[in-house]
Amino acid sequence: MTAGFIGYYLLILLAVGLLLFGLWSVVAALSRGRLLSHTSRRLVSVVESTMLAQNTTLHVVKIAEKYYAVGGGSGHLALLCELPAEQVVPWIEEQRRIFNDQTAQLGGLLKYLRRPHS
Secondary structure, three states: HHHHHHHHHHHHHHHHHHHHHHHHHHHHHHHHHHHHHHHHOOEHHHHEEEEOOOOOOEEEEEEEEEEEEEEEEOOOOEEEEEEEEEEEEEHHHHHHHHHHHHHHHHHHHHHHOOOOOO
């Protein structure tokens, strides 16, 4: 194999990797927005989840107008505590603002890519 072929192969591999990372970023941003938009319209919703260990997850759950920290793992759930809405609502609003900014930036990029270039 020649050095030129290996360099070209690595360049293609890098381009595919960047493309996959970009697609993953878009999907993650869109799914976060879908979650945030549903949070305000549903009686029960999971606001945020994070893995603490292999089979242990911490969830912030909204039920009506109250927020709860719920721990889960290996087939069971446990109510940890009620969270003050004053701490959760500003976070949700900030996430919505970030999502709207990212959506606007993505829309601008798509608009730029669609227009004819000379």
